[in-house]
Amino acid sequence: MCWMALIPVAIGLAGSMMQAQGQKENGAFQSAMLTQNAKYKQQTADETINAGNTSADWQRVRAAQAGGTQRSVQAANGIDVNSGSAAQLQDDTAMLGELDALTIQNNAARQAFGYREQAKQDFLNANQSVKNGNTAAMGSILGGIGGAFGSFAGAR
Numbered sequence: 001m002c003w004m005a006l007i008p009v010a011i012g013l014a015g016s017m018m019q020a021q022g023q024k025e026n027g028a029f030q031s032a033m034l035t036q037n038a039k040y041k042q043q044t045a046d047e048t049i050n051a052g053n054t055s056a057d058w059q060r061v062r063a064a065q066a067g068g069t070q071r072s073v074q075a076a077n078g079i080d081v082n083s084g085s086a087a088q089l090q091d092d093t094a095m096l097g098e099l100d101a102l103t104i105q106n107n108a109a110r111q112a113f114g115y116r117e118q119a120k121q122d123f124l125n126a127n128q129s130v131k132n133g134n135t136a137a138m139g140s141i142l143g144g145i146g147g148a149f150g151s152f153a154g155a156r
Contacts, residue, residue, distance in 0.1 A: 016144020020137035027133015031126040038122035045115035052108020056101035063097020 067090050074086045081087065 013144050016140050020140040023136040024133045027129045030129035034122045034126035038119040041115045041119035045112035048112040052105050056104040059101040067093045
């Protein structure tokens with residue numbers, strides 16, 4: 001009859017082990033998902049920098065075109081394009097075009113920084129998910145053992 005009292009104990013222990021395994025697997029799954037998300041965010045940060053550089057380059061092209069248009073209009077109207085206010089206007093156009101390009105790059109860098117910070121947080125959360133899964137699994141095992149001893153002691 002003593003061996004029959006062990007059946008619920010064994011079933012309880014088996015259930016606890018299965019629950020523990022599920023908790024570990026869930027922690028590993030969450031970790032894998034967070035790690036993948038972090039990698040995507042790092043990739044997005046790199047793409048944001050590249051897009052910002054491309055946009056800044058195009059801004060420089062547009063500024064140079066505007067400067068060329070100013071120069072040709074001034075020359076067509078008989079203005080000396082190499083001195084005075086005509087030259088100052090061209091310099092200002094070039095300077096503002098470069099300022100716009102640098103602003104575009106700065107905005108892209110700030111946005112990329114945000115993505116990289118999110119990626120760091122996802123990596124930290126991924127590590128914590130594994131730890132949480134292992135801790136929950138250990139708790140299930142210990143709870144199962146405690147329950148098994150309680151059942152066994154109560155059956156005696």
